[in-house]
Amino acid sequence: MFGWMGTILRVNLSTGTITREKLDGKIARDYIGARGLASKILYDELPSGTDPLDPANLLIFAAGPLTGTAATSASRYNVVTKSPLTGAIAASNSGGYLPAEIRYAGYDMIIIEGKSEEPVYLWVHNDQVKIRSARAMWGKGTGETEALIREETDDEAKIISIGLAGEKLVRFAGVVNDRERAAGRSGVGAVMGSKNLKAIAVRGTGGIRIKDVAAFRDAVLDNLAKIKSGAVTGEGLPTYGTAVLVNVINSHGILPTNNFQRGEFHGAEAISGETLARELLIRNRACLACPIGCGRVTEINWEGDEERGEGPEYETIWALGAACGISDLELITKINYLCNEYGLDPITLGSTLACAMELFADGALTVEETGMPLNFGDGQCLLEMTRKTALREGFGDVLAEGSARLAEKYGRPELSMTSKKQEYPAYDPRGSQGIGLGYATSNRGGCHVRGYTIAAEIVGAAVDPLTSEGKAQLLIDFQDFTCVVDSVGMCLFTTFSLGLDDILPLLKAATGVDYTSESLLQAGERIWNLERLFNLREGLGRQDDSLAPRLLQEPLSAGPAKGNVVELESMLDEYYELRGWDGEGRPSSEKLQALGLG
């Protein structure tokens, strides 16, 4: 095969069996790779109703056919499983250097089945694959785990690991690769922990076969020029990173503050990308083959010691900042470092704490339960609760379940800012209607990167953010295209400068498959519908394509979206119709047949 490596590595931790399987060419073409291909395997192999933390759940680490090639920012992979946070499909995405290493070792993906009796890690050195004891690493953070495993394996090994949060089955634990890159969302790290799998170390020395090298090179150079000259990819992200959004989103009145009670945060300037660049930034850091370099290497002085790490990103700054009413950027950065070490999703962590703070303010929670006051704006309690959550210590054991289960437990389910039990990211949809529909219909629960309509509604100002008109089609276009981007193995950030017709020549030249714009976008639609079928089979439906009551019933009190709520029901009806789904959100038989899913 060209583009694809043609081999799947499958490891059963219950039996210790290691097998190599040939990748089916037709399935590869139809589902592309990474998110799409792994979702297909999960759908075909996982019995419905499987407990996500049961050994029967699959955990798939999947790269795309462009991952590890010279294509711009093609450094990504997806971690796909059934989520312990949502019960829906999870596909969590990360970059860095590890994803390409899986391909250089000869594999398109690694499938983990079963559960080891003892903590182990997987050592993949080209065609040599071994399951080794991880007793020495169990209980360690991700940074120390990487260092210990590198001592036992190879200095050049690239490593995925879980921290204490994954070991303790925190429902929003992520997996961390290359020290500070994370597939953070939906609790994929808890699934890894449930299998007693501490880490996967990979060293690959092979190459990737490209069908038409000259055409591929031309496409890479063409895309590189577009990335370099694009305002977002060539200037904004390299200069300020993602945190440049803090002031922009706050100016639009949609920076969710104090658990989405307001859309404007008085402390925004103190936690902005401009402040971060001025006070904490050491240098940029790029993933493999990325000319953008959005990563921020930062340094803080913490209790007399200098600490260095990566981040925080915009979403983290918001979740640990405005969502909790906190404007101390150094503290936010410290907690971000801790999240990388513990392997915690900072979006769900911050949003869960924000929910707890509102419960506390309302008297639904007291110090008796929490052990300490949980007040909006109190950074020290956020710091302490981060540790307790990762270790499931005291009240942290309740927080480790996420905000939906927390709010339910204390009788105020409406205070959880979630869809499908996953916490929203950093945009109040009452002032950006399309992203509201996106949160509601996201196959993995509350999420901005299944269909980032903010690019059109706010960043590019191509459409009016306050209207719901036309948003269903806009979102569908974003969702299907994003499926393609995630499945080829490229970074979503390239899409600020590149479109489907820029990715098409790369994929054709790499694989030799005669994709067209139409067939490639249809592959994206197929992947979206397959994820939907997975969720329907698990019992999810229209009732789960919803939003927190606050977003539907409580108008924003100030700013340009003052008086607005999300007009969800009308957008949802239109969305289902345009998708070719019935009123309950089930794909019609005609749609399934057209996509080859019937």
Next chain:
Amino acid sequence: MTRRAAGLAHLELEGATVADVLQRLLASYPDLRPHLLDGDCLRPDICILVNGRNIKYLEGEATLLDDADTITIFRQVAGGAP
């Protein structure tokens, strides 16, 4: 970007419309001109908000202003986190 070019983050200006305020801004900070204008027209990658609302959805540069209105200017250079 515009903030860096001007060397400041906030200032107060008078003007009946957005166009008036822009004119006064450029008179005070001529170095901003290439960052905001392409010839005599506003650059297409510049966003201007009045009280958080993009002027594209108001009356453009002819948008009328009240005393306490806030104008925000930024380039379309921002992206979210994957």
